[in-house]
Amino acid sequence: MTLPERKIGGPEASEAGQTPLAIVCGGGSFPAAVAEAVSRSGRPLVMFGINGWADPNVAERYSHHWVALGQVGRLVRLARLEGCRQAILIGTVLRPPLTKIRLDWPTIRAVPRILRAFRGGDDQLLKGVAGIIEDAGLQIVGLDQVAPEIFVPEGVLARRQPTERDKADIARALAVIAALGPFDVGQAAIVADNHVLAVEGVEGTDNMLARIAEMRGQRRVTARLGTGVLVKSPKPGQDRRFDLPAIGPHTVENAARAGLAGVAVTAGSTLVADPMEVIASANRSDIFMVGVSEAASP
Amino acid sequence: MTLPERKIGGPEASEAGQTPLAIVCGGGSFPAAVAEAVSRSGRPLVMFGINGWADPNVAERYSHHWVALGQVGRLVRLARLEGCRQAILIGTVLRPPLTKIRLDWPTIRAVPRILRAFRGGDDQLLKGVAGIIEDAGLQIVGLDQVAPEIFVPEGVLARRQPTERDKADIARALAVIAALGPFDVGQAAIVADNHVLAVEGVEGTDNMLARIAEMRGQRRVTARLGTGVLVKSPKPGQDRRFDLPAIGPHTVENAARAGLAGVAVTAGSTLVADPMEVIASANRSDIFMVGVSEAASP
Numbered sequence: 111m112t113l114p115e116r117k118i119g120g121p122e123a124s125e126a127g128q129t130p131l132a133i134v135c136g137g138g139s140f141p142a143a144v145a146e147a148v149s150r151s152g153r154p155l156v157m158f159g160i161n162g163w164a165d166p167n168v169a170e171r172y173s174h175h176w177v178a179l180g181q182v183g184r185l186v187r188l189a190r191l192e193g194c195r196q197a198i199l200i201g202t203v204l205r206p207p208l209t210k211i212r213l214d215w216p217t218i219r220a221v222p223r224i225l226r227a228f229r230g231g232d233d234q235l236l237k238g239v240a241g242i243i244e245d246a247g248l249q250i251v252g253l254d255q256v257a258p259e260i261f262v263p264e265g266v267l268a269r270r271q272p273t274e275r276d277k278a279d280i281a282r283a284l285a286v287i288a289a290l291g292p293f294d295v296g297q298a299a300i301v302a303d304n305h306v307l308a309v310e311g312v313e314g315t316d317n318m319l320a321r322i323a324e325m326r327g328q329r330r331v332t333a334r335l336g337t338g339v340l341v342k343s344p345k346p347g348q349d350r351r352f353d354l355p356a357i358g359p360h361t362v363e364n365a366a367r368a369g370l371a372g373v374a375v376t377a378g379s380t381l382v383a384d385p386m387e388v389i390a391s392a393n394r395s396d397i398f399m400v401g402v403s404e405a406a407s408p
Numbered sequence: 409m410t411l412p413e414r415k416i417g418g419p420e421a422s423e424a425g426q427t428p429l430a431i432v433c434g435g436g437s438f439p440a441a442v443a444e445a446v447s448r449s450g451r452p453l454v455m456f457g458i459n460g461w462a463d464p465n466v467a468e469r470y471s472h473h474w475v476a477l478g479q480v481g482r483l484v485r486l487a488r489l490e491g492c493r494q495a496i497l498i499g500t501v502l503r504p505p506l507t508k509i510r511l512d513w514p515t516i517r518a519v520p521r522i523l524r525a526f527r528g529g530d531d532q533l534l535k536g537v538a539g540i541i542e543d544a545g546l547q548i549v550g551l552d553q554v555a556p557e558i559f560v561p562e563g564v565l566a567r568r569q570p571t572e573r574d575k576a577d578i579a580r581a582l583a584v585i586a587a588l589g590p591f592d593v594g595q596a597a598i599v600a601d602n603h604v605l606a607v608e609g610v611e612g613t614d615n616m617l618a619r620i621a622e623m624r625g626q627r628r629v630t631a632r633l634g635t636g637v638l639v640k641s642p643k644p645g646q647d648r649r650f651d652l653p654a655i656g657p658h659t660v661e662n663a664a665r666a667g668l669a670g671v672a673v674t675a676g677s678t679l680v681a682d683p684m685e686v687i688a689s690a691n692r693s694d695i696f697m698v699g700v701s702e703a704a705s706p
Contacts, residue, residue, distance in 0.1 A: 285590075286588070289588060290584070293580070293584050293587065293604050294604065295584070295605075296607060300609070305592075305610075306593035306609060307609050309593065311598070311604060311607055312606065312623060312628065313606070313623060317619070321611055321619075325610060325611060330610065330611075331610060
């Protein structure tokens with residue numbers, strides 16, 4: 111069995127790193143990519159699909175169980191029975207209405223904490239859920255520990271190169287994202303010719319890009335076609351164990367439709383589910399695609 | 409002739425304050441409200457409608473001229489002939505494509521400055537234009553000097569009162585707007601239950617509210633109906649002579665459609681074209697409407 115070379119922690123953590131990994135799966139294409147990467151690394155895994163969110167075709171490709179949102183007790187009990195000591199949370203679970211959540215006893219005991227978490231942004235909500243899972247006996251680990259290859263690497267990834275102008279727009283967008291760090295909002299922004307066009311809220315990146323495409327059609331965005339960048343980056347202080355920014359081929363296609371010059375993401379902390387298809391898509395649309403180093407972020 | 413009691417500056421400025429006011433008019437309903445307020449104050453005025461933007465029914469109600477965007481030389485020459493020494497810029501002129509601008513000689517000499525201004529946000533663009541007009545011989549004054557009654561006053565303006573929860577959301581939205589100050593973007597944000605839902609970019613307030621209404625319909629915003637606030641406030645360091653945030657009855661109606669509890673704006677620096685209709689609209693929709701003091705902003 112091949113183990114990742116990086117040490118996760120002390121001797122106990124290293125031992126935990128040899129147990130099967132519990133992958134708690136929401137929707138989207140990332141759970142499949144993560145499961146494949148973990149599987150390739152040789153580590154056994156058990157999928158825990160969240161009812162209504164996880165894709166059965168993905169979850170059921172491996173040893174798996176289904177859990178409802180709020181069934182933290184059941185999740186942890188099943189995971190421990192499978193020999194798991196570590197878990198990751200991956201995939202989308204849109205902020206659910208409270209009425210849709212089915213609570214089991216360990217979760218009900220944590221209700222005051224969950225309500226506190228619900229009052230904040232998504233990051234706080236996930237931190238709250240992770241804390242409850244950890245207290246129940248499963249360590250939540252980061253994706254960088256179990257599937258480092260699903261992160262965007264540093265450098266220019268497709269054919270087109272960013273210009274000096276593009277680089278200045280990237281720096282400005284990174285600064286906007288950094289300024290919003292304390293507010294648990296905005297892992298993405300669009301800047302063209304030094305002008306901040308959009309900041310992402312709960313609508314998500316694709317909706318933000320669609321807005322720019324529409325306003326360009328209406329001449330409400332007058333920056334020349336082929337100028338402007340989409341930048342995605344985790345908020346400063348973002349807990350790297352969950353809610354990391356992610357891109358896929360549709361991000362690149364939507365950026366092209368919005369008339370942008372390219373897409374920049376923070377290397378090592380932005381997920382990409384299908385890197386080859388992302389690069390092919392950037393080349394087809396002739397837009398640039400770069401991983402920028404976090405150290406270079408202002 | 410009744411003069412405003414507030415002193416504008418030294419003796420020269422006070423003398424200039426007695427000359428007819430040049431009102432450079434873009435689109436929207438504010439030029440009419442400003443012209444009425446100035447007229448009520450007893451000061452003579454001359455309207456300079458911007459071709460394609462100003463409403464002829466408003467401009468032609470007073471002494472008036474028409475100017476094209478970029479004809480700063482013609483504007484200043486005509487204003488001086490009318491005896492004007494001071495001007496205000498009011499109304500919307502969406503960031504125009506460079507090709508739509510007709511330049512006259514004084515403007516052409518300022519082209520490098522205009523291009524520099526074009527590379528920044530809207531605020532920088534307006535500062536650039538104002539600087540060119542001032543260099544050509546017209547002082548740009550603030551609306552607070554000539555029509556103070558078109559600003560939202562402090563306090564609760566309609567029937568409904570904001571709750572403690574609403575006040576906390578207002579404080580958070582003001583903090584988001586303050587954090588974005590350096591970037592010349594975002595004079596508005598929406599926060600519900602401490603969760604930042606949206607930050608305004610170039611799309612404008614109505615589009616931002618429409619987005620929240622739509623996401624509420626799709627259950628992507630799960631905050632209870634009747635929670636959440638829209639907050640509008642000038643960016644810190646905003647030049648108070650132009651581009652101040654503005655609200656009207658449609659802002660209140662759109663906030664109600666987005667399921668919000670209310671609207672808060674900075675007192676004394678947010679324009680309202682039709683205050684009675686704004687209050688009536690808030691009462692009809694049962695949402696609160698408050699002017700918050702800038703001193704209270706975090």
